[in-house]
Amino acid sequence: MPTDELLRIENLHAWYGESHILHGIDLTVHKGEVITLLGRNGSGRTTTLKAILGLVGRRTGSIRLSGTEVIDMPTHRIAHVGRLGYCPEERGIFASLNVDENLELPPTLAEGGMSIDDIYTMFPNLKERRSSQGSKLSGGEQQMLAIARILRTGATLLLLDEITEGLAPVILKTLSTVIRDLREQGFTIVLVEQNFHFAAPLADRHYVIEHGRVVEQIDAAELEEKQEQLNRHLSV
């Protein structure tokens, strides 16, 4: 088993109640890679991330995090096993907690996470607002906070869901710099992204998901020649 495989998903099926959402996802993420999950709304990209964390009704197949099978593990253990950091689509900022409390909520998973000072250097806006309630932050600030708080924990594999959604271009630029920084620091990142122009220059590989299956895998290098196929998959 190659040791640099942080995530290997095989034949993953997932259900919410009666509805069968994922129909056999296969994908692999190596240490230090940035990959994206592309696809239309409802294709199962968000569900794939949730299924990794056990946040779906039922899941079958295999999910290995650094070689450990987690398909039958309770949600609260999975983050520890895989050193996972999760940033949900709706950002998940806790309204009843202030910025500092939000930042310190996720438990430490391993040594080597960023210190609060490092985080405030990376996200200076948050520092000014550290005692504000989570509900008082702007969309951009909430997004920064949602990313910042998983950097403190020592997580090495980041699952980021639609981090650009509904944000102004100037904030996208900051986010793009942040992702580049994180990549240089050695983080492994799975991006679920609607905004292809944001994701394309950042990622090593792209998985295209349709109807709960991976239908295409594109390396960054072959992006140009496969552009047409990609457009077909992503066009609404």
Added chain:
Amino acid sequence: MSIQVILAQALLGLNAGVFYAMLSLGLAVIFGLLNIINFAHGAMYMLGAFIALVGYSYLDQWFGIGLEVGFWPSLILAPLVVGGLGILIERTMLKRLYKLDHIYGLLLTFGITLILQGLFSNYFNVSGTPYPGQPDALSGVVNLGFMYFPTYRLFAIVFSLVVCFTTWYFIEHTKLGSRLRAGVENPQLTQAFGLNVPLMITLTFGFGCGLAGLAGVLAAPIYSVSPLMGADLIIVVFAVVVIGGMGSIMGAILSGLALGLVEGLTKVIYPPAASTVIFFLMVLVLLFRPAGLFGKEK
């Protein structure tokens, strides 16, 4: 009416108020985190009082081994036993109901209440048994200037206030407290971060029940210990929680204290209304501020 009489009555009202506060605090903590309306809270209070009574008066009589559990050990033991029972109830029964409507949790805990009350009524005097174990250090009266006040009652007031505000501080201002609040707001995400939310829920339920048990021990030397003592009190306590706002910690404490005072003062101003004034206030609050005085509108 002299100021002395009013102050005296206010202090007695505060005495009732701290019990309302402790019980409604437990209910609010449980409701906030588990979304369960714990009807068995009164029974847990009764159980706490009985643990103190049995430990002091009956153990020796039943087993004849010269074992006697005094007031101070009971103050620690009873919350642990009652909290442990709460944990058992949550693990074996309540946790199966979280996905169902509120009413099922209420029905289950109401059933548990009836069983506990029935069991104790079978073996103990329904009209009440006095608890003789009040410690000597707390007997007698203190001169407060405007009145002589029983030392034990003063102790009960101060002790309960410390417990209530410590609980509040813990939930609102510590790291573990912020995790609890996060677990209330978004249990799935909190769990995805790697926090064991089911365990937090179980311990919180145990803690809330333990608070009721503690209130029961404190009440034993003041009121007589009876299988129905919780049933009489719990209805008022539910009214207190509604007035304070479901789920609000500080709301539960402050409205518990305030309503005890109001009830105490009504006893001097217009005695016939003393037992209904809280419900009258509840109606007013529901009419003009349905989420409660400290609750947030959803």
